[in-house]
Amino acid sequence: MRLKCTISYDGHLFNGYQVQPGKRTVQDELEKALAVLHKSKDRIPVVSSGRTDSGVHAAGQVIHFDTSLSIPTERWPYALNALLPDDIAVKQAEIADDGFHARFSAVKKEYRYFVYTEKHPDVFKRHYAYHFSYHLNVQNMREAAKHLIGTHDFTSFCATKTEVQDKVRTIYELDWTETDDGLQMRITGSGFLYNMVRIIAGTLLDAGIGKISPEDVKSMLEAKDREAAGRTAPGHGLYLWNVYYDN
């Protein structure tokens, strides 16, 4: 039986999602907990919608795995949360078709990026939002963002170490809204390249402080060169918010 689970994790004590020898990762903790639950000496492989970087959080990451255990669906989160460390939590579990795949079946992903602009650091946000204490012109950020919406070659907005060849992606929605103490970026798309959301956030913050004009984003896209776009905003402001599937 294939199980689909929605999980959240606090990224700050993890070296990202994906298993890396000798490092603490979300995938490793999930597979260890599942092995205990299954009384298995072997790992139970877990497939996610995609990896997240070191320090990056997830409010709604989706994973799947196959199991022979007959635990009622609504009990799965309790069973796993009892075995997982307290910085990972299973929020929901449901039975999926055998053909369901957390990565390949995903049709849309949503990320959010949080910035707070207060003068002094907020101790409660130090791992959970980017402290950027400058005046931000939201109107400019929104205008700059418009040029990124749609289907484009995002080579300029992708870490150079990416091995993926096809860098054409589609952004469906990209907006900035004001929060109590700063701004929140919400972005949805068909899929994202390595560091793409963080480079978009960094570039749009540059538009917010007037370092670039909104129009500059067009030439950045055309350049197809990582050097053309802005800096990579820090990982701790980023959340994988939701993964969408058809049905």
Added chain:
Amino acid sequence: MRLKCTISYDGHLFNGYQVQPGKRTVQDELEKALAVLHKSKDRIPVVSSGRTDSGVHAAGQVIHFDTSLSIPTERWPYALNALLPDDIAVKQAEIADDGFHARFSAVKKEYRYFVYTEKHPDVFKRHYAYHFSYHLNVQNMREAAKHLIGTHDFTSFCATKTEVQDKVRTIYELDWTETDDGLQMRITGSGFLYNMVRIIAGTLLDAGIGKISPEDVKSMLEAKDREAAGRTAPGHGLYLWNVYYDN
């Protein structure tokens, strides 16, 4: 010159506010940072409005210390924040009268206690709010709270290890309001005994789940016995929110 500072700290990696040999405390970090700033071999003594327990947070703790440095008032937070660990932040500094005393001059204190009642744990709140996934009858909690407002002997609502003799205190305000995912308790008073706010929160949660009736709080006060009141709610839901002074 006497300086009054408003500070915040994330309590979860501290063994409380007050210096204890061999333990990480807020006061110790403050005094070390001040010694560096003053290029002093000796500690610069810091006086707070009162100690907070292990795991308890502060959004608006107040401290004072004496200094001979001529740093402009608005630069003090930057100077100290550069030297402090990232779980303590100075939010504001102001010059105070020589007679000002962070503890003895305080006329009112405000604490807040956060509870979230979602079914599954929230990884982002594990150190910052108490996970209590039961249905809470807020009306009963508010009714129970009413019996605590005013001037009473709070012996029943104070940890037995307290050395303070006079256990009469005045609560000015005590209310529970609904939040996105739970409840928030706000309490103000002339001063609080050891564990008093946490025992009040624990007792009112008991009223919320129907373990006690609102009326029971009256007999708890009258008993003047710690055994009579409810349990001590965990420290990580508690915030010293504000300290008030006359002027």
